[in-house]
Amino acid sequence: MRNFDEKNITDAVIARLADSPSPRVQQISASLVRHLHDFVREIEPTQAEWEQAIDFLTRTGQMCSSTRQEFILLSDALGVSMLVDAINHRLPGTATETTVLGPFYVQHAPEVARGTRIAGPGEGPALLIEGSVRSVDGQPLADASVDIWHADDAGFYDVQKDGAKLSGRARVRTDADGNFWVIGAVPAAYPIPNDGPVGQMLDAQGRHPFRPAHVHFMVAAPGHETLVTHLFLAVSDYLDSDVVFGVKDSLIEMLGTAAPGTTPYGAVVETPMPVLRRDFVLGRGLSGAAA
Amino acid sequence: MRNFDEKNITDAVIARLADSPSPRVQQISASLVRHLHDFVREIEPTQAEWEQAIDFLTRTGQMCSSTRQEFILLSDALGVSMLVDAINHRLPGTATETTVLGPFYVQHAPEVARGTRIAGPGEGPALLIEGSVRSVDGQPLADASVDIWHADDAGFYDVQKDGAKLSGRARVRTDADGNFWVIGAVPAAYPIPNDGPVGQMLDAQGRHPFRPAHVHFMVAAPGHETLVTHLFLAVSDYLDSDVVFGVKDSLIEMLGTAAPGTTPYGAVVETPMPVLRRDFVLGRGLSGAAA
Numbered sequence: 327m328r329n330f331d332e333k334n335i336t337d338a339v340i341a342r343l344a345d346s347p348s349p350r351v352q353q354i355s356a357s358l359v360r361h362l363h364d365f366v367r368e369i370e371p372t373q374a375e376w377e378q379a380i381d382f383l384t385r386t387g388q389m390c391s392s393t394r395q396e397f398i399l400l401s402d403a404l405g406v407s408m409l410v411d412a413i414n415h416r417l418p419g420t421a422t423e424t425t426v427l428g429p430f431y432v433q434h435a436p437e438v439a440r441g442t443r444i445a446g447p448g449e450g451p452a453l454l455i456e457g458s459v460r461s462v463d464g465q466p467l468a469d470a471s472v473d474i475w476h477a478d479d480a481g482f483y484d485v486q487k488d489g490a491k492l493s494g495r496a497r498v499r500t501d502a503d504g505n506f507w508v509i510g511a512v513p514a515a516y517p518i519p520n521d522g523p524v525g526q527m528l529d530a531q532g533r534h535p536f537r538p539a540h541v542h543f544m545v546a547a548p549g550h551e552t553l554v555t556h557l558f559l560a561v562s563d564y565l566d567s568d569v570v571f572g573v574k575d576s577l578i579e580m581l582g583t584a585a586p587g588t589t590p591y592g593a594v595v596e597t598p599m600p601v602l603r604r605d606f607v608l609g610r611g612l613s614g615a616a617a
Numbered sequence: 618m619r620n621f622d623e624k625n626i627t628d629a630v631i632a633r634l635a636d637s638p639s640p641r642v643q644q645i646s647a648s649l650v651r652h653l654h655d656f657v658r659e660i661e662p663t664q665a666e667w668e669q670a671i672d673f674l675t676r677t678g679q680m681c682s683s684t685r686q687e688f689i690l691l692s693d694a695l696g697v698s699m700l701v702d703a704i705n706h707r708l709p710g711t712a713t714e715t716t717v718l719g720p721f722y723v724q725h726a727p728e729v730a731r732g733t734r735i736a737g738p739g740e741g742p743a744l745l746i747e748g749s750v751r752s753v754d755g756q757p758l759a760d761a762s763v764d765i766w767h768a769d770d771a772g773f774y775d776v777q778k779d780g781a782k783l784s785g786r787a788r789v790r791t792d793a794d795g796n797f798w799v800i801g802a803v804p805a806a807y808p809i810p811n812d813g814p815v816g817q818m819l820d821a822q823g824r825h826p827f828r829p830a831h832v833h834f835m836v837a838a839p840g841h842e843t844l845v846t847h848l849f850l851a852v853s854d855y856l857d858s859d860v861v862f863g864v865k866d867s868l869i870e871m872l873g874t875a876a877p878g879t880t881p882y883g884a885v886v887e888t889p890m891p892v893l894r895r896d897f898v899l900g901r902g903l904s905g906a907a908a
Contacts (some may be wrong), residue, residue, distance in 0.1 A: 383674070
């Protein structure tokens, strides 16, 4: 086969996939080629625009490092991450809703005892983060793993700072009643890192780079679907224009005030502090088997 | 806006483009989002597959260097480069047909005198490369710029070799009659660089990585469209399965034999050697204004 033109090249590329050893690779590749070619035919890029696209993708890859994932930012900013999240979480109605993982998750964060202060005093006013983990049938899940990570009150995550000492981040286990609590800091709304290609794209698209203030959670328990979500602070700006399209009404929380004493979750409070509370509900499934 | 699901997120992302200062950026971005989301909805990637895609794109960017352009290889191998080429070259019937630029073009190659030997003796049997440059109306184009580059008889370009001394590559000018000639080497068919992500993709798709033997040309003259094309050797393997879909019948040439003496193009031949000949025809246009 030769002499490909604007019309017949798409079928020619797809025909070349006939010997793929993986039906799934063949399916994904054929779909990619069809949609990518349709996109090119629709916009009719000049050669210079094609070169700009090659350069943009190259710089996006080269911006990635152990503490920066520019392609995840790109996926987030184009709504792809939330779309993939939605496709993978057609959950029973009572399970807690999901949202994007984001680029600042760190695998194997240190496990801490319940009640540990996980954010330094320079990172914002202390915030009690407490809650419970239950299965969809209401059963409390003891010894569930709860990863928590959040920005500081200037809007930066630990991994964005020089020295990269982990902070505002930990894993805690639920107690026998399925409860957990740690002391973090009240996070600020922040712009996603916008000194790279994705920031240039947002500028060109006339978009701001901000996310509303939020705390990330990844909750895992054997026999249940691992839950990846945030809680958004109800007082934050940008709830209606999150640059990564991650906000859901069910994930917005008002901060309360924890009075001195013991909270219903078992946290011991010495001085009054703001509190972010949530009872998480996990769907049944296998993804959290190794929690 | 919040609470995005599999259906409404596409319109939500497109609505976010309303304030773009550039109508073209807005158009391209909206089309990209629509086709990309349709692709994702069609294949329903798992989270693990999405992570693989992020990792693939990241590694593709990080494989790029001053002598390696993995994203151009990816565009080539998915037929996108040839599609963009076709869209940008809806030429009058008599102009020479175009094909892909490829990843081995070097800007500002040294200009050499006609007749210069541009490939070293270790790079394959000498090959006389000669021809003419004319406008679509038949007028010879004097002082046109002809960039020529080709692989050696082992299938490697100069820039792929350690040390990276330019070879098998030069720019020559046409004489008063529109003729040019240099002495290169007979190139071999070769695999595109397949030790990176694109090679892994081809393996997964069950495809070979080879291109048929060819010589690249970029021909530019004031008042004419710059011509980017190859001539393919008629005896080569892979003419019907070029990994980048670049072969056109009109670009395939039989090698002749140049006898000692002066060729019709003005080349002086001392010992018989194979010859690759072509009369290139450029369409009228502006892209070659600065040749």
